[in-house]
Amino acid sequence: MSLRNLLWFYRRRIRARLVQELLALIGIAVGVALLFAVQVSNQSLSASIAQLTEGLVGDAQLQLVARGPEGFDERLLAQVKRIDGVRAAAPMLYTPVNAVGPRGELSLTLLAADPSLAHLGGELLGGYTAGRLATLRAAVLPTPVARELGVRFGETLTLDVRGRAVQVPVGATVGRGDVGLLADTPAAVVPLAYGQAIAGLEGRVSRVVVLADRRQVAAVEASLRRLAQGRVDVRSSDSDSRLFAQAALPNDQSTALFAGIAALVGFLFAFNAMLLMARERRGVIAELRISGHGFRTVLQVLLLDAIVLGFVASCVGLALGELLSRFVFHPSPGYLAIAFPVGSA
Numbered sequence: 001m002s003l004r005n006l007l008w009f010y011r012r013r014i015r016a017r018l019v020q021e022l023l024a025l026i027g028i029a030v031g032v033a034l035l036f037a038v039q040v041s042n043q044s045l046s047a048s049i050a051q052l053t054e055g056l057v058g059d060a061q062l063q064l065v066a067r068g069p070e071g072f073d074e075r076l077l078a079q080v081k082r083i084d085g086v087r088a089a090a091p092m093l094y095t096p097v098n099a100v101g102p103r104g105e106l107s108l109t110l111l112a113a114d115p116s117l118a119h120l121g122g123e124l125l126g127g128y129t130a131g132r133l134a135t136l137r138a139a140v141l142p143t144p145v146a147r148e149l150g151v152r153f154g155e156t157l158t159l160d161v162r163g164r165a166v167q168v169p170v171g172a173t174v175g176r177g178d179v180g181l182l183a184d185t186p187a188a189v190v191p192l193a194y195g196q197a198i199a200g201l202e203g204r205v206s207r208v209v210v211l212a213d214r215r216q217v218a219a220v221e222a223s224l225r226r227l228a229q230g231r232v233d234v235r236s237s238d239s240d241s242r243l244f245a246q247a248a249l250p251n252d253q254s255t256a257l258f259a260g261i262a263a264l265v266g267f268l269f270a271f272n273a274m275l276l277m278a279r280e281r282r283g284v285i286a287e288l289r290i291s292g293h294g295f296r297t298v299l300q301v302l303l304l305d306a307i308v309l310g311f312v313a314s315c316v317g318l319a320l321g322e323l324l325s326r327f328v329f330h331p332s333p334g335y336l337a338i339a340f341p342v343g344s345a
Helices: 003-016 018-057 076-081 115-120 128-133 143-149 176-184 192-199 214-228 239-247 249-290 295-327 334-339
Strands: 062-065 086-101 104-113 139-142 156-161 164-174 187-191 207-212 233-236
Touching: 003 018, 018 239, 018 249, 018 295, 062 214, 076 086, 076 207, 076 214, 086 115, 086 143, 086 192, 104 143, 104 156, 104 192, 115 207, 139 143, 139 176, 143 164, 143 176, 156 192, 164 176, 187 192, 207 214, 214 233, 239 249, 249 295
Parallel strands: 104 187, 139 164
Antiparallel strands: 062 207, 062 233, 086 104, 086 156, 086 207, 139 187, 156 164
């Protein structure tokens, strides 16, 4: 049977069983939508941390990380730069803050960075922002954060940091065109010296990110461990991503269970709709056989039914799942949002 005849035959039959076909379509679409939405929402959490890490450290392979919120002496940076095989090293200070603006307040990460961070290949200090960072005594905010707080360029916001309220001017707002996917991260970027003053941690840094020669990574890591002497941790640059994966394991397991239940519910919807159509399908097969059509034609008819139903229902389910992942399943678990700068990506 030609494709044209198959489609004509399909249109004729669909009119007689429209309600049953819609039930089957809804069942498949619901299962696909829920499965897709929870998986996208779940993967977006880990992707947000991975993108943040890549945007910050670029091509760096190693880092020195403080063991507490007080950080470590930034003079260690000069010793790191003298290690044979180190191509670039940049200090950073991380401090959790509560930002207050005219429209409300947000929990942010105050990220104090040095212009040398741009030498690592990340997106955070690209373009005009990097050249002005060292002398800027203001905060650079992602556009979504500035919009939610209700502040604009030149205005002032309040940062509650380490028990103190500090007034900080907004020096710039940046979007994806400036810093890529880092624009979705809840962070306020300030110059290192200014951030140290805001946090009351003059001369202290949270980490030093190191870009080593590819052929000397192991040797540089060994030298960093000797230099650290157990006072700070020596980790790979993607250690935050791996730590997040461990912290998110309970969330991954719960969403995987929900996804399995969603798939089962969709299967039951579709299966019961198919049972309603079983008698009609047997009649179609009998009619085809009586009319002289062979097994191949019957198989073509059934495959066309399955392909059209599955394709249309899956497309509807993916579209619905996209909406669910954006507007229903977008909030991140609280215990993860507190410990990690999880944005809206």
